[in-house]
Amino acid sequence: MELNKKDLGGTHYKESALKEGKLLSLAMEPKLQYAWDNGPAIGRYLAELKEGRLIARKCNKCRRIMIPPRMFCELCWRPTDEWVYLKDTGTINTFSICYVNWDASRIKKGEKPHLPAVIEIDGASEGMGILHVLGEVEPEKIKIGMKVKAVWKKPEDREGAITDILYFKPVRR
């Protein structure tokens, strides 16, 4: 057998055909709501974020200090053993300069790009990173390996969420 275009299904149409009503279509906007339980590990993580602290869990078998914390070690497949406070500083493992919003729309003219990064947190095991964003830095000056520190919301504004850290900013050490 060989593939021939004339035999293949799949009929392309342009978005404009929908907008002009040449093709009929029904739309639905789901209005679902969810409230996620956190469990003891992430529950404590959020509670400590509210206090302006980062906390991890340690597995005494592989000795990894893990952030975000978890009640079981997925590698040793056993319960983790203790809570360990970490610093709110770390190292940029990788980063991006992003001009696109979560829904693929573009940032507005004059708006600053999103600066997502993986940040390896000081005191956690090597390579143990979390996703967050960078701030107070010119995008072109960001480098892998740069040292950064958390910039927190004011205590009265914190709500027990990862966004209690506004962003991480570069620091000299």
Place this chain on the structure above:
Amino acid sequence: MAYQKVAIVGAGITKFVRRAQETGKELAFQASKMALDSCGMTMEDIESVSLGTAPDAFDGVHLKGEYLSDGSGGWRKPYMRQFVGGGTGVFAPIHGWLHVASGMFDTCLVVCSEKMSSCYPHPQGAFKTIFDHTTEQELDPTLIWIFALEMNRFMSAYGMTKEEIAQVSVKNKKNAMDHPAAQLPMEITVDDVMNSETLAWPVNRLDISPASDGAAAIVLASEHTAKRITNKPVWIDGVGWNLDTAYWATRDLSYPRYVEKAARMAYEMAGVVEPKREIEIAEPYDPFDYKELHHMEGLQLADRGEAVQMLLDGKTQRDGDRPMCPSGGALGVGNPIAATGLMKVIEIFLQLRGEAGKRQVPGSPRCGLAQAWGDLMQVGTVVVLRR
């Protein structure tokens, strides 16, 4: 381990398009009908059906396996839906292989159908919920973030440039000029990639595969059945799949260890000892251009950090020593998530049979590989095919 040998005996595919007028069920039907017709079979000859389709959120339809079951020929048959995100397109044939290899069935229809266009204004939005709901989603991530972060880490680990990586996109989009199902066949230059819109540095628009609608299907048969159906069976000699930690920010982003584990599983089963020498042609998953190189290394087809040199030396061109994505890949043919992986399996099937037309690689290859990848960047799925 004792199991029946399993062959691919037929294949079908629809065009990959940004918006298909057909429903997902109709696309599944078109691809499945073509696959059966290609080997002179009917649905009555099919004993089980393996369907692959990615997130329900694309369609806004819960239970997508049930939704697509009629178009896939699944009614009144043992029918299973497989889903590991972008890895689905090779995971579904692996499950079809299990159905037949186990001896439970002598034939299995594998169908992968995807319709991303139903999700408005862009299917990108549906991906937000793959991130951890509590520790990540609040940061408003887009899927491109994780690719951009991984690409940056991969580039810096080995000192690669964006210009070098862009050559994957140039190659694959050009290869797609000869693929009848292709959505984005084009002749472009590295400059075109570099000058295309920066979405999330280091990722530009032409570094990325498009959102697509489309379907693909293959027919699997046990050895004694296959020999009655065709004199050109292509054997699935090895299958492998593997999952790594979903705490993706704690992984070494420069190397896909899970792809290596999946590949080693498939190689061991197929008796492949030296993949660099024995795998003559491959379709690594290429939703982004750097992923082709990243996956070649995970697949042991190049040493770490060396895949880019094979690309620059022209070895991965269709007429090169080790053709990669001769179909045009996800970058050129299009990326209707689950259907993409199966399109890659079909390409190797056609290449090994010498039926790839203008895309045919020289040298009559005997052994090839297709790979897909997905979930939260941590699943690898691999099949090794031989004629």
